[in-house]
Amino acid sequence: MKRELLIFTLGAAVLSGPLCAETNDEPTARNAAYSVAGAFTNDGFSIREGHWTGRIEVGKPKIVQVNLYAGNQYWFSIGTTPAAKKVSLSIYDETGKPLPSEPYADNGKAAAGFSPEASGPYFVKVDETEGDPCTFCLLYSYK
Amino acid sequence: MTFLRRVGYGPRMIRNFRMLAGWAAALVLCATARAQTAADSAPLTSQEMTSAAKIDSFSIPTPAELMAALNKLGKPDWSDEIRPPIATNLSSRAQMALNLGGLIADGYIAVEAEDAQQVKNIGKDIMTLAKPLGVQQDILNRGKSLTEFAEHGEWIALKEEFESTQNEVKKAMIENKDQDLVTLVTLGGWIRGTEVISDYLSKHYTEAGAKLLRQPAIVRFLSDKVMNLPEKMRDDQALKKVRSKLADIETSVSFPRDHPPTVEAVKTLNTLTSDLMNELAKKGGK
Numbered sequence: 273m274k275r276e277l278l279i280f281t282l283g284a285a286v287l288s289g290p291l292c293a294e295t296n297d298e299p300t301a302r303n304a305a306y307s308v309a310g311a312f313t314n315d316g317f318s319i320r321e322g323h324w325t326g327r328i329e330v331g332k333p334k335i336v337q338v339n340l341y342a343g344n345q346y347w348f349s350i351g352t353t354p355a356a357k358k359v360s361l362s363i364y365d366e367t368g369k370p371l372p373s374e375p376y377a378d379n380g381k382a383a384a385g386f387s388p389e390a391s392g393p394y395f396v397k398v399d400e401t402e403g404d405p406c407t408f409c410l411l412y413s414y415k
Numbered sequence: 416m417t418f419l420r421r422v423g424y425g426p427r428m429i430r431n432f433r434m435l436a437g438w439a440a441a442l443v444l445c446a447t448a449r450a451q452t453a454a455d456s457a458p459l460t461s462q463e464m465t466s467a468a469k470i471d472s473f474s475i476p477t478p479a480e481l482m483a484a485l486n487k488l489g490k491p492d493w494s495d496e497i498r499p500p501i502a503t504n505l506s507s508r509a510q511m512a513l514n515l516g517g518l519i520a521d522g523y524i525a526v527e528a529e530d531a532q533q534v535k536n537i538g539k540d541i542m543t544l545a546k547p548l549g550v551q552q553d554i555l556n557r558g559k560s561l562t563e564f565a566e567h568g569e570w571i572a573l574k575e576e577f578e579s580t581q582n583e584v585k586k587a588m589i590e591n592k593d594q595d596l597v598t599l600v601t602l603g604g605w606i607r608g609t610e611v612i613s614d615y616l617s618k619h620y621t622e623a624g625a626k627l628l629r630q631p632a633i634v635r636f637l638s639d640k641v642m643n644l645p646e647k648m649r650d651d652q653a654l655k656k657v658r659s660k661l662a663d664i665e666t667s668v669s670f671p672r673d674h675p676p677t678v679e680a681v682k683t684l685n686t687l688t689s690d691l692m693n694e695l696a697k698k699g700g701k
Contacts, residue, residue, distance in 0.1 A: 318479070318571075321578050322472030335459065335467040337474050339633050341484035342626055366632070368459030390672040391484070393632035395459055395467055410473075414480055 297353045297407035298325050304351025305409040308381045312347045317413035326398075328352075328359075329405035334398045336410065340388045347413045348396055349383045356380040357403035361410075364395040380406070469636050471601055472582065478523040478608040479574050481627065485612060486527075488624050493528035496611045497521070500536065501696040503543040510653035512596040513695050515544045515584065516603025522561075522577040524611060526570050534565035534573060545584060548596065553587035554580055595648055598640040602657065603695070605633060609668070610688035617682045625675035628684065634665040653695055660691045 302323060309319050324336050340346060348361050361384040363371045371394075374385030380403065388394065398408055468474075485491060498521065505511050518541050525533035538561035545551040557580040564573045581604070585597045609628070616624045638661050641654065648654060667684040670676055676684070 318483075318574070320473075320477065320480075321575070321582055322470070324468065324470055324473045326468075335463055337464075337467045337469045337632060339474060339476050339630060341476070341481060343484040343487045343623070344480060362456050364459050366464075368461070368464055370456045370458060391627050391629045392672065395464060397456075397459070412473075414483060 298409065300353050301325060301351050301407045301409035302411075304353075304381055305349050305411045306351070308349035308351060308376075308383050309347065309411045309413050311383075312349075312413045315415070317345070317347060317415045319411060319413045324410045326408060327405060328356075328398055328400045328408050330400050330402065333400075334408075335395050336398070338394050338396055338412070339392065340386075340394050342388050342391045344414050345385070345387045347383055347385050349411045349413065350381065350398055350408055352380040352400075352406045352408045354380065354406075355404040356400050356406035356408070358401045359408065360399045360401055362397040362399065364397065365390075366393045366395075368395070469632075471585070471597060474636065475601055475605065475633055477578055477581075478520045478604060478611075479578065481608055481612055482523060482527055484627050485615065485624060488621060489619065491527075491615050491619070493524055494530060496524050496614060497528060497530065497533055500540065502698045503540050505544075505698060507651050507653055508548060508593075508596065509599055509648055509651040510695060511544050511548055512588075512599035513603035513606075513653055513657070515541065515548065516581075516600035516605070517607035517692060517695070518544065519577055519581045519584075519600070520604040520607035520611070522580070523574065523608075526573045526577065529568070529570055531565040531568065535562050538562060538565070541580065548584075548588070549591050549593070550584050550587035554583050557583060595644050598637070598644065599654075602637050602641070605637060606657075606664075606688050606695075607692055609664070610685060610692050613681050613685035613688060617678060617685050620678040620681060622675045625678075625681055626672075628668050628676060628681065629670060629672065631665070631669035634661065634668055637661070638665060656691060656694045660687055663687055664691075 302325070305323065313319065326334055328334055350359055350361055352359055357380060358377065359380060359382045360377060361382050363373045363384055363386050365371055371386065376383040396410065398410055400406060501514060501518070505514065518537055522534065522537045522541070525537055538558050542551055542554070542558045545554055557576060560576050561573065564576060581600065585600060588594065588596045613628060616628070641649070641658060641661065644654070649658070664684065664687050667676070667680065667687065
């Protein structure tokens, strides 16, 4: 019973806001990213602990290289500080060609699902399309 | 999940938290999911690709990701890939860091093999190598968790523990102004991972499996990092051995997307990585 109560309490904390009060922007963005990525753990996805953080603003996207394996499925998840209103994620192959992905976006959070057909390098572009300059955190999950 | 640990939550609580967060977010996702759409943005320019961020903890996959891909192609007997214990009384810090990365990769293999005793042995060796590198205190709790989870057969939690152990080792190295050693931990882990996968594929060859060995950007990233190490470190005997083999390894993992290596080419890669790991594990490498 205590365990269920604990789970409920933790859940309420998740739904009501950041897990703990920190003034630093990065933990805020990271919590937001984990709240998106957490959805995929029920489907057997493991969250990679490493993450990428930085600042973005409208018209100034950021790009990171990743290395993915064919056969795996991936979800990239981004969280931001409240200044961002809309963000998006795009995935490109090693030649820079945009690739289709499963999109999700909601109030400064976004995710993109992707299953590479070939192993190798890919690029993920983080874009803010509406809002003020913000801090972002990008995570990925795989299975 | 390191963040949650820092604010005082234990491993089981974190998993419960994850599950609940997952359910909550899944509800939101289900309500807003859209059908898959074709990509409609412009291609990246060569300038954008060249200047893209490349980060050790994000751009270089963990051994678990490679193993997850291979697990979909069959049911590898990972216990075949467990190697005998390596020497841990090494004198060169560079050699220690390379072997520490290799040991962490061994940890993932032991977890896939569900071999509790091996997990505990590897955890002990990791702690032994971490001491002279000045990062043992930072991962003391990880060592205890590895033992505890191994005794209870908590294999999923163990994968997370090995990833967390690697991250905390690297974080401690950065804090100790040993940033260069971080590259070597990553490099040692990647070489060991590639050795194991190429060994498996050389015995159970499939084209789909061989395509997983395509990792040109990873080895290029690591080669660049090695070339930018301080001269004194680059002259370390262990690093000299790595540098002498890295170009050949890069060639072996840089094949075109639709042309997987032959079984002979996979065996060549395995020989390269296996010989290198054996050399790196030898005492007296300074």
